[in-house]
Amino acid sequence: MKITIEEREAAQDIEVTIVCVRVDRRVLDIAARLRMLDRKVTGTADGCTRVLSAEDVSRTVSVDKHTFIYTADTVLETGLRLYEMEERLADCDFLCIAKGCIVNFRAITALKPDVNGRIIATLENGEQVVISRQYAPDVKSKLGLKQSKRRKEGRKTEMINRDIIDTDKKTPVENLGQLVKSTCIGFTVAMIAFLALGTCFADDTAKQGINYCWSILAACVTVPALQFVFFTPAVIRRMAYPARLVLFSVCLYAALCALAFVFAWVSADNPGAWVTFTVVYLAILAVLTLAFNAKLSRETRELNDRLAEYRKSRETE
CATH class of the missing domain: 2.40.50.40 (OB fold (Dihydrolipoamide Acetyltransferase, E2P))
Incomplete structure (x- = not known):
């Protein structure tokens, strides 16, 4: 220069x-x-x-x-x-x-990266501030990692104003994700409707299977509800991630055990079945935790590599 x-x-x-x-x-x-x-x-x-x-x-x-x-x-x-x-x-x-x-x-x-899409930023004086989920894409965009959602929305608005429908280019993965999301929503809505009808009009033989499906739906609702409690700041603002994970795991296990007992997922008088149930739960929890931590570590390296490049470019000005 x-x-x-x-x-x-x-x-x-x-x-x-x-x-x-x-x-x-x-x-x-x-x-x-x-x-x-x-x-x-x-x-x-x-x-x-x-x-x-x-x-x-x-x-x-x-x-x-x-x-x-x-x-x-x-x-x-x-x-x-x-x-x-x-x-x-x-x-x-x-x-x-x-x-x-x-x-x-x-x-x-x-x-x-922090839970629920937030990012923890450390400043030069050692203080830490939380970048909210809403603004995290702006930080990633500034580092060249991804485009800000608000910029995408602005581009969509501009296209709509030109009377052009659905011209926002998406990758095949994004299109597949949207298809899967729409399918899951449609399937869930249809299942709830048919389960409600079956509960009202089906015979006693069919109701046993219907109640089983209701219990599966209850389990599916329990997981995001507990995630909301333990992995967002809406309920618990300050708590270390390991403590959040332990409390989430214990509460989810208790909820699943209650559903398993009430809806006869596992025979109440079969200790071996309950041991197997517990082992499977812990195995799935361990795999998902390891996968999440690996993803978090990768994102941390990627963010800080880009941040180092950004800071180095400032020092050479």
């Missing part, structure tokens, strides 16, 4: 012109860095007002209609609303990571 400094007595302000073959991510990053040097924000702490450069801000948080600016070593309050800060810093490499938080992407040193 060639840097040329030219003095002009008639100049009113510092002007930077970037000449390049084409605009790529590196060029956009250089422009963002220059804007950060020129962009100032003010905040107060202990009755004193400080003027900060945008690059000194690690994150901005809104709490109870108050907006706070976090730096590496202090917290200041600003009179600007969060959306005003977001607008002011939007072209300075800041990114919204949750409903009430925007973060300086340059201040992120590590990323780790």
Whole structure:
């Protein structure tokens, strides 16, 4: 990269012109860095007002209609609303990571996928912030891993406005996934309808099988319900992943045992059958846990490899 400094007595302000073959991510990053040097924000702490450069801000948080600016070593309050800060810093490499938080992407040193599609980001000062499931695709998009869902939705809206139907290109895997999803939804709705009719009008012989199907449906509902309780912040906000896994496993086993006893999946007076039931449950749980942890490890490596590339490109500017 060639840097040329030219003095002009008639100049009113510092002007930077970037000449390049084409605009790529590196060029956009250089422009963002220059804007950060020129962009100032003010905040107060202990009755004193400080003027900060945008690059000194690690994150901005809104709490109870108050907006706070976090730096590496202090917290200041600003009179600007969060959306005003977001607008002011939007072209300075800041990114919204949750409903009430925007973060300086340059201040992120590590990323780790969390349960329910969230990402844990570690900042330069060691603090950790949660990137919500809604905004995680934006982070991955910035690192070049996948396209942001909101960008896709914007493209779909543009196509709809042109009176073009279903022109959003999808990969064969995406089309297959949509087909499987539609089939599962249709099958579930049809089964519930027919089970309800069978419960009302079938004879006693048929009702035994119908009740068995109802028990399978109950088990299928129990699993996502317990996942919602133990693997989302909606019910339990702070708990280590191993503790969540243990509680989920115990509660699911108890629920399945109750269904097995009530609907006679396993003979109540056959201890060997219950031992087999327990062994099969633990085996399936172990396989799924190992598969999930392997996926989590792969995503962690991928995120941090891309983040390292991103940070290295900043250091060479």
